[in-house]
Amino acid sequence: MSRIAPNQMTDDLLRPLLHTTWKFYAGVAVLGSIVLAGLGAWFYQVYMGLGITGDNWPVFWGFHETNFVFWIGISHAGTLISAILRMVDATWRRPVTRCAEAITAFALMIGALFPLIHLGRPWLAWWLIPYPSERMIWPNFRSPLAWDFFAINTYLTSSLLFLFLPMLPDLAVVRDKTTGLRSKIYGLLSLGWQGTPKQWHRLEMAMHIMAIAIIPIAVSVHTIVSFDFSMAVVPMWHSTIFGPYFVAGAIFSGIAALIIAMALLRKILHLEAYLEPIHFNNLGKLLFTMSLLWGYFVFNERLTTWYGNETHEMAAFWITQTGRYAPLFWTMVFCNFILPFPFLAIRKLRTITGCVIASCGVVVGMWLERFLIIVPSLSTKPITYSWGRYMPQWPEITIMIGSIAAMVLLYVLFSKFVPLISMWEMKVGEHPEVKEAASVAAAQEAGELL
Amino acid sequence: MQESSTATTTNGPAKWGMAVDLDRCTGCEACVTACHAENNIPTVGANQAAAGRAMHWIRIERYFEGEFPDVHVKFRPVLCQHCDNAPCEPVCPTYASSHTDEGLNAQVYNRCIGTRYCANACNYNVRFFNWFNPIWEKPLHLQLNPDVSLREVSVMEKCTFCVQRIKEAKIDAKRDARPLADGDVKPACVQSCTANALVFGDLNDPESAVSRLSRSPRGTKLLGDLGTQPKITYLQREG
Amino acid sequence: MDRRQFIKLGAATSATATLAGCGNPENQLIRFIPEDDLIPGISVWKPSICPLCSAGCGVLVRIMEGEAEVIRNGQLGLIKMGLAKKLEGNPQHPVNQGKLCVRGQAALQVTYHPDRIANPLKRSGERGSGQFQEISWDDAIAELVSQMNALAAANDQKSLGFLTRPLRGQRQRLVAEFLSRFGAPAALDFEVLGEDVMRRANARSFGYDQLSTFDLAQSRYVLTLGADFLGTWNSPVSQSVGYGEMRQGRPGIRATFVQVEPRMSQTGANADEWVPIKPGTEGVLALGLAHVIMAARLFPAAAAGRAGAQVAGWANGLPAYTPQEVERITGIAAARVERLAREFAEQRPSVAIIGGAPLAHTNGTFNALAVNALNALVGSIGQPGGVYFTPRANVGGAQAGTAQAGRTIDKVAAEILATERSPIQLLMLGEANPVFGTPPAWRVKEALAKIPYIVSFGNFLDETSSLSDLILPDHSFLESWVDDVPESGAMVAVASLAPPAMRPLHQTRAMPDVLLDLGRRLTPAIELPWQNYQAMLQAAFSTLPAPPAPAGEEPADVWRTAQAQGGWWGEVAARPAAAAAQGQAPAAYTEAQFDGAAAEYPYHFLPYASQQFLDGSLAHLPWLQELPDVLTSAMWSSWVEINTQTASQLGIVQGDLVEVGSGQGTLRAPVFVSPAIAPDVIAMPVGQGHETFTRYASGRGANPISILAPVLEAETGSLAWAATRVRVSKVDGDGGLILFGGSLREHSEEHR
């Protein structure tokens, strides 16, 4: 851990909030335009009909659904890093948690949009809400899409809380460091944080509970997303492995996204002193574990299908191994497994650059994985006469690029308004006595209560 | 949503089903166009057809077997199987795809929000989506059957077993104060079938023609091993 | 309110008004008082006749109240009227027994087609430019009257021509009467894939100048040579109904079905055994079977009677057609010939059917005569499960063929081109499209261009009618009085009849009524005894015998009952067979002649009537364009079928664009690679490749007729459309083949 004076730290970490350069505006303008283009493509799609996409009979789902699963997967970054590491009290996590939690929140927001984007009649999406209509028509609770609705909403709510709660002390710092309207706004946002031992105590408690609670939520969310596929008797979808396979893949892609985000922030916001090689090294080890786990799942999935040799499944199997989708499949294997292996397994190569290269591969590979789960199976369902193919068209490509821009844009804006590294957690890490004081205060309080 | 059925061949509600005699079917496709005409199925034009958006609630699948000169062809009319255990139904979040008490897999167009999930879940690939608003170039719109609702953009559609004809036959029977007889209901494809390969009727009536054919030793179910319990029985070719 | 606010408000108001107008333009139309007495939502089924092919199936039309935009007294408005909603087969009709083929189902779109000619048109641009202007019926008829009067004044009545697809029933009679009273030659019939060879052979073998009817329902063994009898040939609906019965209609009995043809047709796809054969040798196979049957003394040569006498060497047991010889000529193994022969003779009633390409070779008549003799040999003529000739109802007197024997369009075109002044000065054009449907070498378009004045009765602008000077659009069949005498497909005599099923949508007039009207206006007038076509039909149908009435009851009025049930049908006195022509030499096998040397043009080119468009006359119906062809699943396309092996030798894969070249020209189309076609045959459906034929068919695909050589069948002089050889080469470019189906094969075959 580097030794940085607390004051210096506050200055460093608040600098992006307090000083705005033209680069920021330029960045926001560029990203905003791309996001607008994506939104425009979506509106056009709603106006014209899904016919402008590449979806067809029988490949009714394509890029939109791929992106849905992809972004929900990315959102698992925060869960693991923040919650698990928080629970096991891995101290090296401290500079990383907020970056990770922010990824979770934003990726979820974007991911949650895709079920809407993919709907033919999005203006009727509210029919998934179980409100007591006069005709007593409820959503169909047997439908995995209805489960998605609840799962994603729960996860989004909890991860927003999980992001927001530990921000309170830092928001209070900003409130104190600013004046005028800004100070007032941060004052509101910090919910009256004064740093009293009681407040510290409650924050710690809340974070502990949240950290424990959010892990099963995250696991269930991606399991439920996997149910969108595994509940349907479609070749290579109808598989019991999909739940854990999707969760593992999600965490895998989430860590990769986090590494990339951290590397970018480190460069752009000059946080070299805070995001140190050790953080990348540790995350790289985690990523390596996940890569192995992912490889294990893919091997399992493929082996059982192949060995089972069931006619209908074999069509979907071979089209990815040697057929039309084989180039994508082997690219995926390369990106997720072969490329990361040396960079993550060999200590010397597990540098920041090495980790970033591996992560880039993983993000691409995991996107391909989602695509390869959806499209090849749909194009080779059991009735061979109805086999088909899918080619994305400009609307879904534009929307996808828009969603990536939206992610970056949200991050840029977030970094403008909130310190990206949790200042108080860093300081706790620097000054154990602070934590001790808080604990003492908490104990005293507990004693009083008793 | 589910209508009570009074006039049926048996005392209980009917269970509509079909038998397809593959030994009779000639691949003439009269059924395909009859279904288009009866059910206001739009044509989508060459470009959309090329993009995989053609709609045929019933299709004649053709499979080549063997190589020249020992080639054989198998024709198979495929339409919605009105599965008793329909995978398209549980996945629909709005009950747009649901079962009636007469065993039809009904498609409630107004409830459909366009997820296309049902179409993925249906392994028979007999569900068709309105990728755009259908167009009838005037005065082709005058051909439209007023008994069948038009579907708009982003709505899923499929074979209804010509539910409007079932309803009409029931109304006629009721008007004439007689029970519905076997053969009173003829979906458009069945009516047109030039080789009488398609037979429709009530599977709850053990004496109906369709029940008798369904018990044939030649009878098989399409993808029957998936457990979907289709209500169409395919009578395999002899020879 | 200031000026800017005012402008804003004004803009908003007018935008709202425009939007409202866009939404419901109908609202601005006036509403006419309904002419029909229909209960909304209640349908009425009215009889009609399917006009799309010569089978003449009986139709029931579902009529329901609807709202249509029509013109009444020159005013556009909305009217509630009875509209046809669905066509179904007439269950009482003896030909189709309640069924319609895929084309009959689509016939509804003929009436509602957006590109129907809605008004009389007069050419306003260059000939063939497709530019016309609307004129009134009065002006149009006046113009035609003056043209015809000019002919009469110059005593040149014989230069009036009438070109039509073969007409039947009272339409044919009316046209014939009109022409003969005017002093013009008889009408010139044109059919792209005509059946003259079959008629000629039947006349020779059996004394009936008519297509055959098959009692398939009772057959035990069916051997077909080339005839797509379940798809497009002869009376496909009647034959399909019979086919279903012959397969599964009799408990414990299932007929065997063998199809012999070099390219598997829809019909062949249903066969138990599919036998590819060398094109043009079908008659040899038939005689080979006859040889085996006679040699095995299963039937004596004499059993074939007159039909046998038409074949050289028959009386001697056909010594030239031993199985070994048949193998050499046809490419079918001798042992197989023997087996087929025994099956054919033993599994009776058996029937052999020949049609399509085998009759479109130079030796077509020979092939047909051979099959006729084979049927006669096993006793299948006029017997259950065999071949019949539909008795002819005698409606309104003589039904003699009035088309000029031997006068075919190629000869007429040559005549026109050879003379300075066209022998036809005024051409009346019925629904016939020879510009699309004849080989380029006949130069029909050029010949038509030399005719000074062409008047068309067509409903649509096609390659031929767009050359007209005047168009007098006919009603659609649903809007007309229709009648027909089917040539085949029924075991009893049939005279179909139906009143209009609905009122005309457009400013069209029935062609027979136009002719009658025209006749009255000419100087000198043509005095035909009928006020209008309805009166003519009434007079004709009243001559038919009424069905026997129960004792004490008035016999039913034939005219009324026929209208109600869609026609008259019943037993008539058997028509005696025509006497055999004297001095006609028995037919002997001569090798079929092909245009193009085998070295340069290695493949037989086999055009075939398409399931959707027949000869191309139905390519304008969107339901048929989007119908997946049953064997290829192609929609909105044309394609050439090439054998799998041949394709791989040529480096061609599914969907590649190829150029098919004959000595007459080239065309381009995507490839459908098929295992069910002989390696030396290239097949292509007829129907696409229209230059001009409504928005749905124009400029789509290629027309195989455009590369056909002008080879003629030796005896009848009709076009031998299967006698062209071609070469094939892959070319760059997008094939544009649109397929509905994915894989050609089922799983078990996919991953062997």
Ligand SMILES: Nc1nc2c(c(=O)[nH]1)N[C@H]1C(S)=C(S)[C@@H](COP(=O)(O)OP(=O)(O)OC[C@H]3O[C@@H](n4cnc5c(=O)[nH]c(N)nc54)[C@H](O)[C@@H]3O)O[C@H]1N2
């Ligand atoms: N069995 C059965 N039940 C059904 C249906 C079905 O198909 N079968 N359809 C359902 C549907 S879709 C609908 S919309 C409902 C319709 O159900 P209702 O709304 O009950 O329809 P109506 O009986 O047509 O009309 C209601 C009353 O309005 C009166 N009325 C007419 N004009 C006026 C007016 O200007 N002012 C006022 N105050 N009253 C007026 C009429 O005289 C009538 O008494 O029925 C539903 N119920």
Ligand SMILES: Nc1nc2c(c(=O)[nH]1)N[C@H]1C(S)=C(S)[C@@H](COP(=O)(O)OP(=O)(O)OC[C@H]3O[C@@H](n4cnc5c(=O)[nH]c(N)nc54)[C@H](O)[C@@H]3O)O[C@H]1N2
């Ligand atoms: N004369 C008269 N006309 C009226 C009215 C009136 O009161 N009197 N009321 C008006 C009103 S308010 C309404 S809402 C309309 C209703 O008019 P429509 O919408 O035409 O209503 P229905 O006749 O009840 O149903 C239409 C068809 O849907 C079929 N159907 C049932 N279930 C299904 C299914 O699951 N899938 C498919 N594809 N088809 C199904 C039925 O068999 C029926 O043929 O009528 C209007 N018109």
Ligand code: SF4
């Ligand atoms: S065939 Fe498909 S659409 Fe029809 S009921 Fe079965 S699953 Fe549903």
Ligand code: SF4
């Ligand atoms: S497309 Fe329509 S019917 Fe199908 S699952 Fe979605 S909402 Fe239900």
Ligand code: SF4
């Ligand atoms: S039953 Fe009716 S809706 Fe279904 S395929 Fe046949 S004609 Fe079409």
Ligand code: SF4
């Ligand atoms: S109409 Fe009958 S015979 Fe023709 S393709 Fe359809 S099912 Fe087969």
Ligand code: SF4
């Ligand atoms: S066979 Fe088909 S096209 Fe010909 S008349 Fe009959 S229904 Fe019409």
